[in-house]
Amino acid sequence: MLVLGIETSCDETAVALYDSERGLLAHRLYSQVEMHAEYGGVVPELAARDHIRKLVPLIRELLDGAQLTLSDIDGVAYTRGPGLAGALLVGASMGQALALGLGVPAIGVHHMEGHLLAPMLENERPTFPFIALLVSGGHTLLADVVGVGEYNILGESLDDAVGEAFDKTAKLLGLAYPGGPSVSKEAEKGQAGRFKFPRPMTDRPGLDFSFSGLKTYTLTTAYEHQDENNQLVDQTRADIAHAFQEAATDTLVIKAKRALKQTGRSELVIAGGVGANRALREKLAALAQRENINVFFPRPEFCTDNGAMIAYVGCLRLLAGESEGIAVAVRPRWKISELEIPGAGLT
Numbered sequence: 001m002l003v004l005g006i007e008t009s010c011d012e013t014a015v016a017l018y019d020s021e022r023g024l025l026a027h028r029l030y031s032q033v034e035m036h037a038e039y040g041g042v043v044p045e046l047a048a049r050d051h052i053r054k055l056v057p058l059i060r061e062l063l064d065g066a067q068l069t070l071s072d073i074d075g076v077a078y079t080r081g082p083g084l085a086g087a088l089l090v091g092a093s094m095g096q097a098l099a100l101g102l103g104v105p106a107i108g109v110h111h112m113e114g115h116l117l118a119p120m121l122e123n124e125r126p127t128f129p130f131i132a133l134l135v136s137g138g139h140t141l142l143a144d145v146v147g148v149g150e151y152n153i154l155g156e157s158l159d160d161a162v163g164e165a166f167d168k169t170a171k172l173l174g175l176a177y178p179g180g181p182s183v184s185k186e187a188e189k190g191q192a193g194r195f196k197f198p199r200p201m202t203d204r205p206g207l208d209f210s211f212s213g214l215k216t217y218t219l220t221t222a223y224e225h226q227d228e229n230n231q232l233v234d235q236t237r238a239d240i241a242h243a244f245q246e247a248a249t250d251t252l253v254i255k256a257k258r259a260l261k262q263t264g265r266s267e268l269v270i271a272g273g274v275g276a277n278r279a280l281r282e283k284l285a286a287l288a289q290r291e292n293i294n295v296f297f298p299r300p301e302f303c304t305d306n307g308a309m310i311a312y313v314g315c316l317r318l319l320a321g322e323s324e325g326i327a328v329a330v331r332p333r334w335k336i337s338e339l340e341i342p343g344a345g346l347t
């Protein structure tokens with residue numbers, strides 16, 4: 001079964017072709033990041049309008065590149081939620097319209113399920129059950145992934161997501177949008193040990209996270225170290241970025257290790273945009289060696305939003321017999337705990 005996947009939940013227009021026999025055939029992505037940079041964050045209305053402009057040409061380019069045509073498609077998957085309502089509606093409308101026109105089934109996919117299962121797109125893939133550390137701009141969670149559709153949430157952020165904390169830290173340090181990559185770049189110039197930031201909620205049991213206190217700590221430190229012109233000198237900015245990144249990534253590693261201990265699992269999967277962070281990847285690789293466990297990272301382009309993960313999950317669920325009616329319904333606040341094992345809802 002050849003499935004076209006469409007992702008438009010936020011600021012990337014992404015499409016892919018996944019075949020149940022041959023695997024991932026092609027994927028394309030257009031990032032709106034430059035358009036939103038001017039505003040220092042994603043502007044939902046602009047995002048939706050840009051998806052409208054880019055989606056059709058991107059699907060054409062995808063099919064041409066794979067030397068396939070629309071008539072080769074056996075099913076269409078699109079991101080149904082969570083995400084920005086207007087942006088989601090563009091992908092959902094296009095997905096439903098294409099499916100209807102081609103006479104093939106359509107399926108709305110949960111964006112986070114896409115991230116959780118993205119490591120399955122790689123040659124070296126984990127085996128169920130495994131622990132997933134999902135770290136994106138909207139979510140920070142640890143899940144026990146028992147099988148497809150069986151996600152037991154072990155802990156999540158009580159306030160800001162870790163990606164959001166990176167983005168806000170970038171903003172307060174005057175670094176470019178998007179924040180994650182620029183904090184990471186700045187941190188490389190930082191001096192280790194000049195500042196020591198707290199590792200929130202690691203001194204008590206449990207697997208929940210909280211990043212808003214760390215953000216405030218970063219803000220206070222930056223404020224206290226301004227020069228007489230209320231500016232940060234370059235080295236101080238880099239040192240603060242370094243201390244923030246160390247604290248944020250240490251916190252994630254401490255909790256991931258705790259989740260592995262608690263469940264007795266021996267495989268850990270990293271998903272979501274912050275999974276592209278080099279410091280985090282290095283620390284988790286060291287943890288894997290120390291604790292004799294396996295850590296799986298999708299390639300960075302499959303950590304951040306992409307169409308491949310949507311096509312893959314859509315293919316699994318379509319093969320299990322699931323599909324949508326023709327109504328275009330998106331779920332901007334869809335909870336991952338509401339998902340079921342593929343085909344479980346069928347009678």
Ligand code: KG4
Pocket residue numbers: 010135136137138139162163164166167178179180181184272273274275276277278303304305
């Ligand atoms: O998964 P994603 O592409 O979008 C969703 O939120 O669903 O994640 C985006 C988040 C942003 O907060 C971005 O700043 C962060 O991932 N990010 C990073 C890095 N690359 C992206 N954070 C830290 N280091 C990075 N290298």
Ligand code: ZN
Pocket residue numbers: 111115136272273304305
């Ligand atoms: Zn995402």
